[in-house]
Amino acid sequence: MGQTLTEKILSAHLVEGEMVKGSEIGIRIDQTLTQDATGTMAYLEFEAMGVPRVKTERSVAYIDHNTLQNGFENADDHRFIGSVCKKHGIYFSRPGNGICHQVHLERFGIPGKTLIGSDSHTPTGGGIGMIAIGAGGMDVAVAMGGGTYYITCPKVVKVNLTGKLQPWVAAKDVILEVLKRLSVKGGVGKVIEYCGEGVKTLSVPERATITNMGAELGATTSIFPSDEITHEFLKAQGREDAYTPLCADADAVYDEEVNIDLSKLEPLAACPHSPDNVKSVSELSGMKIDQVCIGSCTNSSLLDMMKVAHILKGKTVNPDVSLAIAPGSKQVLNMLANNGALAIMIDAGARILESACGPCIGMGQSPNSKGISLRTFNRNFEGRSGTKDGQIYLVSPETAAISALTGVFTDPRTLGDAADITLPEKFTINDNMIVPPADEKDMDSIEVLRGPNIKPFPVSEPLAETIDAKCSLKVGDNITTDHIMPAGAKILPLRSNIPKISEFCFAVCDEKFHDRALELGKSIIVGGSNYGQGSSREHAALAPLYLGVKAVIVKSFARIHMANLINAGIVPLTFANESDYDKIDQMDELKIENIGKQIANGKVIKVTNVTKGFDFEVNADLSDRQKEMLYAGGLLNYTKQNS
Ligand code: F3S
Structure with missing residues (x-):
């Protein structure tokens, strides 16, 4: 039986598990990227691992999010990242050089390679035939240290493109059409693979627009084949050597199929x-x-x-x-x-x-x-x-x-008529805003520069025997990471200062959450479906960790956020019967006895609502490795224990 392109790249990078859909697999990561809003924390975590030099083929740190300098905070963070990069073998894309995904596509992306990035739109790299996945900063730190990256072996959806876009209809309209059909939850646990004759009509930047916004489907990633168009793009970027032709086998079997006639789309x-x-x-x-x-x-x-x-x-x-x-x-x-x-x-x-x-x-x-x-x-x-x-x-x-x-x-x-706009045969290439790392022999002499905005991240404790805590917050469906940990010019500069940024945690939903959670000391959050959709920001897990959140019980989770909760040592649980959500009120006392044993014994876990006097069941849908991480109190503790 033939393989999809996704299966080809994943199996070539497989280091743990088997390519069985729905099971956990570990893959080798060739490249990493970070942006500054998540990067400061990722590099603090990388430092904490004590690995002197990155072990990936290429790691790049971009400064593109917090570029306003209204105070010292962002400038301090940029200086910190720059010095970490120099010391530990990471390329540093300076502020002004551009947005991480755009620059990575232009200057670093390689067809057939794996890339994880501490930014949810890392799948942009799929436009050039990479398996490029958005991940939490801690996962990126571990990958930089040579560690394995774990995902659920995805289902693969074939999007069969036929025809050609009409004048003034754009790649953006293609992905909006896919979103209209599949919804923001439609890609969960899946890779969206674009195939068909229509692919040949789309340039690399157009393909990258489509894979970029595949993140909005909740997909693990999206990917296009690497073909003559990819070849031309790389050649124009002066990187012809990076080209490899890649596509799915003709008899590849897909889990789902979506057909889109490009010529029928409208804006x-x-x-x-x-x-x-x-x-x-x-x-x-x-x-x-x-x-x-x-x-x-x-x-x-x-x-x-x-x-x-x-x-x-x-x-x-x-x-x-x-x-x-x-x-x-x-x-x-x-x-x-x-x-x-x-x-x-x-x-x-x-x-x-x-x-x-x-x-x-x-x-x-x-x-x-x-x-x-x-x-x-x-x-x-x-x-x-x-x-x-x-x-x-x-x-x-x-x-x-x-x-x-x-x-x-x-x-x-x-x-009216289409404009004849095509890509140039040669892009202007000047990488003088990308600072290469120092030679390995010189790294010891490089000092990492820390300003007062750089505070250590909160470290979680190993899992307690019993979680007995009040529900500090009850929220509805589709809570995004922007609800949990908002961004914006006032908040982003605090990304390396968890105690301070936590003051804004859930502030858009409930201004009193921060004070209430701190006062309770430990607590549980209850939510609806698709909890944590949106970005990869691990601050949406680190701020609740700092505020004492021990578990989150919801109808369903978004993939990256659930992984971030586990990385932070917060237990992610889903209602076995969604109707139990309605029976819990904010400030109810919830008790989970012998939680470690219950998790070890199987998926179903008993929770007691002490306030209302009834029991209900929740699921802990966790791999053995994720269970071990929760017992240890998160990924960093787990990595230290196992290294
Ligand atoms: Fe930046 Fe917005 Fe993309 S924050 S990385 S341009 S989603």
């Missing part, structure tokens, strides 16, 4: 406040808008920017609209400056931002109250923009640019 928009709340742009056409933001790791490639410049050329941004554009990398910005496209954007009235995440992570450009903002980004969760009642619509760069001119939601197909 789409994800409406507030979920990436799967998709409508056609023509349905929304005419709605007045306040702001347009173009950029982010989803849509900031040279190709995207050239299309935007083409639409803006000789025109003026509508007087009622603020248009902000953040090219994805120094390479993109440099090329736009040299080919005149930047002047076109400036001339039209665009506000040019630095090559960084910027508004996507709430670093500036929050819309006005109730403001309607069209963004080419990947997430539109409530409050993420920094404006609580902001209405964020996710659209293609083409829809964004034309709407910025008209001041209303506008279907880009009204532009």
Whole structure:
């Protein structure tokens, strides 16, 4: 029986377990990436492991999230990361060099390799034929130390692309169509593999837009084959040597199949406040808008920017609209400056931002109250923009640019004939903002520079015999990591200071949670389905750990967040009968006796609601390794015990 591309790459990297769907497998990791918001913690964790030099083929630290410097905190963190990189063998992409996924695709990604990154949009690398997975910072730290990375052996979904996109219909519309069909939960436990004749019509940046936003499906990752188009892209990046042709076998067997005729797609928009709340742009056409933001790791490639410049050329941004554009990398910005496209954007009235995440992570450009903002980004969760009642619509760069001119939601197909915009044969290459690590022989002389913002991370205790604690918080369905640990310009600089950042934990749901949890000393959180969806941020586990949360009982978990809870030593449990969720109130006392033994004995665990006087069952769906990690009190304790 033939293999899918996913199976080929995973089995070539398999170090533990068997390729049985649904079982845990351990894989070797070739490359890692971090961004600064999660990276500071990941490098503190790496240091704690005591490994002198990274053992991966390539590890890169990017500074792209916390690039505003309103105080010393971000600058201190950047200096810390830079010095750790120099000492321990990691490449350091300086602030201004661009967004991690865009730069990694341009300069480091290699078809057929495995990559984990402490950022949920790491699957962008699938656009170049990598198995690229978003993970917690602790997992990345362990992988840098040469440790195995564990995942559930995924099901593989074939997305069969046929036809060719019509003029002004974009790669963004392809992934919005997939999200519309499969929903934000549709990819859980699965890899989305793109196949079919239509693949050949999509460039690498377009493929990367699609794999990037596969994260919004909850998928483990998404992947495209590596073919002549990948070859041309790598050649244009001066990295032809990195090319290997890769595709699924003709007789590969898939678990599910989705068929998309590219020629039938139309421009789409994800409406507030979920990436799967998709409508056609023509349905929304005419709605007045306040702001347009173009950029982010989803849509900031040279190709995207050239299309935007083409639409803006000789025109003026509508007087009622603020248009902000953040090219994805120094390479993109440099090329736009040299080919005149930047002047076109400036001339039209665009506000040019630095090559960084910027508004996507709430670093500036929050819309006005109730403001309607069209963004080419990947997430539109409530409050993420920094404006609580902001209405964020996710659209293609083409829809964004034309709407910025008209001041209303506008279907880009009204532009008429397609523009002939293709990738250059040669990109401008200048890696002077990527600092290589010091030679191994010099590493001892390098001092790691720590400012006062760098505080040690909280270490959890080995699992107690009994958890007897009050429910400090009860929340509903689809709680995102932005609810648990919000981002934004005020909060992000505190990412290396867990006691301080914990003050904002769940503040958007319940301002008193922080004080209540600290007062209780230990507690349990109860939630609904898809708990922890969204980003990979391990702070959404580390802040609750600091606040004494011992277990989280929910209807279902998002994959990365559940892994982060286990890494932090917090027990993730799911209701055996979802109706029991309704019988628990906040501040009820919940007791789990002999929890370690119960976990060891099997999946079903008894919990007593002491306040209301009834028992209910929960599931601990854990691998043996995850159980060991919980007994030890999290991944770091476990790694130390086993090294
Ligand atoms: Fe940055 Fe937003 Fe992507 S925060 S890494 S541009 S999802």
